[in-house]
Amino acid sequence: MDIKTWNAYKYALIVAIGGFVFGLDAAIISGTVRYIASEFSLSDIQIGTVVGAPSLGAIIALFFAGKAADALGRKKTLIIVAVLYLFSALMSAMATSFMMLTIARFIGGLAFSSLSLASMYIGEIAPAKQRGKLVSANQFNIVIGLLAAYFINYYLVTHVSENSLLFSPSTIWRTMLASELIPALAWVILLFRVPESPRWLSMKGQHDQALVVLNKILPQQRAIEVQAEIQQNLNEHKDTESVIQQLKLLFSSPMKTVFAIGFIMAVVQGITGMNAILFYAPTVFEQIGFGLNASFQQAIYIGITSVVFTVLAIFFIDKVGRRPLLILGLVAVVLSHAACWYGFSNATYSVNQQTIDKLEEVIDTTPLTAQIGKQFEDDVSFKEMLASNYDANTLRLNEGHIIEAAISVNPMLILIGILAFIAAFHISIGPIMWVLFSEIFPNSVRSVAIPMFALVTSIASYLIQQFFPWQLATFGAANTFLMYSMFGLIGLVLLWPLLPETKNKTIEEIEGTLVGQSKRNSAPSEQEEASSGAPAA
Structure with a gap:
């Protein structure tokens, strides 16, 4: 690996540390649920509120993330996000009430926009041939964070001691939440070592600085060519700099295929139940009959499966392509949830x-x-x-x-179903959605489109997190998994005819394929309409 390729990997991996912090933050709460619920006497809806508060914060933040990234730059916005993670972890560990904990978790959710911002940054700085791997690195770090959280939870819950300050039943959940402080602080420090996005620098007219950054990650001649492509693309869309103009363009007819792909993927990723298992892993395994400590141990298997199949996704995404992995993954999602439904329905x-x-x-x-x-x-x-x-x-x-x-019950059938779903998610819709988000949206709408569709998936994820305890109590485990299976099937049917292959293409080439094709398809109909409206000779 030459120095320029190494630089691209280094910058992407530093930014992707935010994925680790997100994964740790998301999964660590799963171990605290029973202790928090007992300490603050929470109802099912209140448990959902604490667990879902970060996703609600993410929903709010995403209204501003794109504008902040355009105004302040990708780098400065990411640093602000990292500081929010740090503050949230400290405040959560020190919470003295249900409301204080909910607010602390909500603040952490404001930082969940790091996922869309990291995809934006990595997609803009990564060479085309490495973009799939580097954007997927964000997803890889997420699952490493998940695995770390499950190990931390399991270790702590098996070392509960009445005589320990940090490991007592009344304080163990604080220790769990405080574990996020170290990686969050490390991320804040390391972000100061990455350069600004060359596309953002060009957008702000800082062409010399943009070329300096491109020269760090590309051969000199290729850096000049890429800068020219970026500048040409920005010139073509210089009239779409405001948010309103970008939104109008995003909702325009030429963008209909891009919009449909983004919207469907965003909904499917959030609504197929990943966050129910992610945020409530021990609770889910308790439903199978594994017991308290065993449920925390089974949660580790989720983390291990997530890591293994995310690695496979990173390996195959630039070889097999985005479309085959996504389609096969969604088929597996449907079947794995159906297996869980069958197992629980016979319990x-x-x-x-x-x-x-x-x-x-x-x-x-x-x-x-x-x-x-x-x-x-x-x-x-x-x-x-x-x-x-x-x-x-x-x-x-x-x-x-x-x-x-x-x-x-047949525990192995349900366990295999859950782990198969985790595997399918992490080799398909999990990482591939963010890769495609970094690729399919043209520069003219990128800073609005990525946060907007991240907002869509955040809303879907929030609804799953908020209502899972109530859903489990009201409909039961079998019907809950059946619903997730049906959601996956609907997404599969809708995406099948729309999804293109984007591997090894620059952002500008993908725009030419998706948006350019839409423009060409719309041109004849406009001409026909004009001729049909002309008076007869």
């Missing part, structure tokens, strides 16, 4: 003497003795019985133990 819950014997050491079983001999055909009716016999706080801390003792 039963029995209360017998064996159930009582298993639970006597962890909970008062007196309320269950009247239920001996009863069998429940779904988790909803079983949990309703438990709620009528135990107070909410007792259930929050012990529901996993009770389900483990009472459930009759």
Whole structure:
């Protein structure tokens, strides 16, 4: 690897550290749910509010992220985002109430715009042949962050001690949340070592500085050629500098294919259930009957699967291409959720003497003795019985133990289904959406389009996070996974005819294919319309 290629990798990987911080922030909350719910006596909706607060913050931030990136530059905006992560982690660990914790998590969510900003920066600085790998590096760092969070949670929950300041049942969740402070601080420091985006510099008329940056990552002649391409593209769209003008162009007829691809991918990534498993991993595994500590251990398998298949995505994305990976991945998403639905729909819950014997050491079983001999055909009716016999706080801390003792299910089918979904997501829609976002949007609408569609996926993700505890309690695990499977199927059907292949193409070449083709297709109809409206000779 020559020095220029190494520079491109170095800058991209530093920016992609934000992905690690995001992954850690997103997954670490999964280990705190039961402790926070018990400490602050939270309802299902309040649990969803704490867990979903970052996505709500991301929704708000994305209204301003693109404009900030255009006004301040990609680099300065990323530094601000990194500082927000740092502040949020500190405030979360010190929270003394449900409201304070929610606000702290919300502030952290303002930094979730780092995903779209990192994709924007990396897409603008990466050479065309390396762009897929480098944008995917952001997704890779996300899953490394997820894995780190699951390991941290598992280690802490298996070392709970009443006599420990940091590991006691009342403080362990604070230690979990505080673990984000170190990587967030490191990211703030390292961001000062990356250059500004050459496309942003050109947009601001700083052509000499742009060429200096391009010369750091490309051979001299190629750097001059790329700068000329950037300048030509900016000149062609110099009348679309304002947000309103960019939005009008994005919603125009020539952009309809680009818009449709961006919107569908954004919705599908958020609504197929990734954030339900990501943010509630131990809770999900408790539904299978793995018990408390085992559920934290199973969550590690999610992290490992995420890392392995993200690595495969990075390896194949520039070889196989974006389209084949995305289509095959969505097929796997549909089938894996269907397997989970089938497994949960055949689960039963029995209360017998064996159930009582298993639970006597962890909970008062007196309320269950009247239920001996009863069998429940779904988790909803079983949990309703438990709620009528135990107070909410007792259930929050012990529901996993009770389900483990009472459930009759094929755990391997559901476990394989969940891990297959994680694998499918991370080799397809997870990284590929951000790669395509960095490629399909022309420079003329890029700073509006990427944050806008990141906003769409954030809204979808927020709804999944906010309502998953309520959804699980109301509809049950089987129907919840069935819904995710149907959402994936709809996305697959809609994307199949629209999605192009973009590997090894510059942003300007992709624009010529997608937008240029739309313009050519619309030209004959406009001429026909003009001729049909002309008076007869």
